[in-house]
Amino acid sequence: MDRPLGERFALLTDLYQLTMAACYFEAGMAEEATFSFFIRKYPPNRGFFVAGGLEEALNYLATLRFVEDDLAYLESTRLFQRKFLDYLKSVRFTGEVNALPEGSIFFKDEPVLEVSGPVIEAQLAETFIINAVSLQTLIASKAARSFHVARGRPLIDFGLRRCQGTDAGLKAARASYLAGFLGTSNVLAGKLYGISTFGTMAHSYITSFPREIEAFRLFAQVFPDKTILLIDTYDDIRGARHAVRVAKEMEARGKRLQYVRLDSGDIAAISQEVRKVLDDAGLTYVKILASGGFDEFKMARVLDAGGRVDTFAVGTKMGVSADAPYFDCAYKLVKYGARPVMKLSTGKVTLVDKKQVHRFYDEQGRLHRDVIALREEAVPGGAPLLNKVMEQGRILGPLPTLKESRDYFISQFGLLPEPYKAIQDPPAYPVTWSPGLTALQAKVEQEILEREIK
């Protein structure tokens, strides 16, 4: 068993979290601080986000502790005083978290989670929380676009090999499943998250045999109920004819070829030719799986051009969110003690204080508009989206299972009007500030201008 997340990754933090903590410790500053995690703007062609990574963030907070080995390393840097390191040894996260459920659809500037606790504890968690929540939110938000374009066709995550590291490979499988994918090629993700795994064969498998058809025959013999044949190693149409021969041999044994797979070339055109080869041979039950550089854009092009693809394997471009490989997200202090706070750096304004997001639905039950409000402010008619999920450092109740979060995403995504799902130039979903937030924001800005700038 691996050690708990919060132990393994207590030092997976920016050094400044620890230098700031040492200052707070020295000054005896222990008032409650609230930090808000949000995304500042949409990448090009994006108009919504899908929340992911909450479970990981909570598991980290619930188990955060600095073990002896880590403290010994910190001591070796000679940056910190003994009494501060002794204090770190006893640090646990004792605060509260309010958050959107995983699978939620949300929009820019809306808090995804807010962490409240003694300032050192809430500050120390910044780096890990941004790292964890931004990655899964990034991938889920990207994968949801493929889910939209596929219109019910099953999607499989093939991203692992070119994901940015081992953790990213696992999280891409989890987050794409959360956003409606059916399964993954990633076996460890299958084991850890209970996701269905899918796999065929590589070109190397084909080329390690003197002839393609021998490679096909062996696979059909070893996996008679799960045969998927990769037919483009040398020539798609020849490959399809070899697959037909093997399928007929399988029929004679009472088995059925499941899929042929295409991995290169003009998939729209080739899939139509291959479909004809299969149909002409009476193999209308054999499906076509396509892989190779797919994302929502290529998938839309292939389908618009009449491609006959039943299932898409979506790899690298989803797995690294290639057109938007990071979000402009932040974890900002919004309240310290009784005082709402913000920074005023050029172009980077924070919404002050503890908040809540209220969602309004139209008469058909579809998403209509959101209002960002102060946490305790009454917003008649709106449905509050953030829930309290951690209190006094303990996770409240059982978290939803991954499957439940996926079901929640699919139900909510069904309520998002079509225009907002457009993969190019979507309109902006309306998000406004409540009267209470608007007034407080203006008041705090004015106070800072008077105190620090005038």
Added chain:
Amino acid sequence: MDRPLGERFALLTDLYQLTMAACYFEAGMAEEATFSFFIRKYPPNRGFFVAGGLEEALNYLATLRFVEDDLAYLESTRLFQRKFLDYLKSVRFTGEVNALPEGSIFFKDEPVLEVSGPVIEAQLAETFIINAVSLQTLIASKAARSFHVARGRPLIDFGLRRCQGTDAGLKAARASYLAGFLGTSNVLAGKLYGISTFGTMAHSYITSFPREIEAFRLFAQVFPDKTILLIDTYDDIRGARHAVRVAKEMEARGKRLQYVRLDSGDIAAISQEVRKVLDDAGLTYVKILASGGFDEFKMARVLDAGGRVDTFAVGTKMGVSADAPYFDCAYKLVKYGARPVMKLSTGKVTLVDKKQVHRFYDEQGRLHRDVIALREEAVPGGAPLLNKVMEQGRILGPLPTLKESRDYFISQFGLLPEPYKAIQDPPAYPVTWSPGLTALQAKVEQEILEREIK
């Protein structure tokens, strides 16, 4: 202690590696296979790569094994027969690896590493090797561009929070250090890799105090020898004046303010103003550190516009290689048994057989051209770049330390002529095929055309 890499990540593989292995096992195919890892093409504005991740790949191969818990999971999928799972239990990597040293500069189509071993062993390793080598190579190749533009100014990795996961955050610190960075904000990377760590304070630290100058004073008191003050929370110039007051107070105590940090706005203009504020106060020794959205492009713009920045913190855009978040790389079978092999899919041709890269230097000792040759082919005058680093599953000799690999990169990068380092539209470095490789490539292609296509 975490378990060995090859045990923790035996299942971090695409399912097809296991289905192919089951076929090879069933057919008794155990001949030696050689796989070659290479990058097929340059992303836009790129003309060279920096090799990273070899140590991780070798540690994985040296410790690869399927533990009971993993075998139990595989059994639960009902995909595999008992005798194959029994075989998997005993699988170890017993082959050979030839590779470029970490820190090497290389070019497209050149093998970065070649893995030879019984086909199941060499095939099983594909996913992890691509994942590990492509990530560190991606980040090192990106970071080297900042190293070039900085012209000797120290660079610090600030990427962790928006890197794609925990592993990516660690590897970004390691790979950017490999490519000439001085240090990182990532404390765990500091501990694991022995890299220097750097840190200042966040805007939240400033805003948690009623007044900016109080936050500055406390930091200067707690870290008197490492004081870096973030001055842009409310207004850069006011912040610089507050920093001057604190620096004078420090002088009275015999201490010196090290840095002020800028994190937003027009850094070229602001840094000049701040420099003037500092110099006018007699604080010519106080340096300026800039952060906030830096990559090689922004760094070049700021320096070209006369920015007075002494040290750059480079974060997200380097940490995810934002303009090229993945490489078109592959791990392809190039030889099976005595037979050199390739695939012919549209636009994706593989160079056959075991290979070596020979580098030719000009009279000044600078990189002149490379020749890709067959492994044992004589290439007079060229310096062979790939070394045998693993034999019979054992790592040969002590690998270079990270510091040694960094020194190697820096020395080699100094020998790469300036035009190839251009961050926009670099010329193509000349790489040709040897006579032996050219002839064999043509022969194998002809044989395949005759066998599979005609």
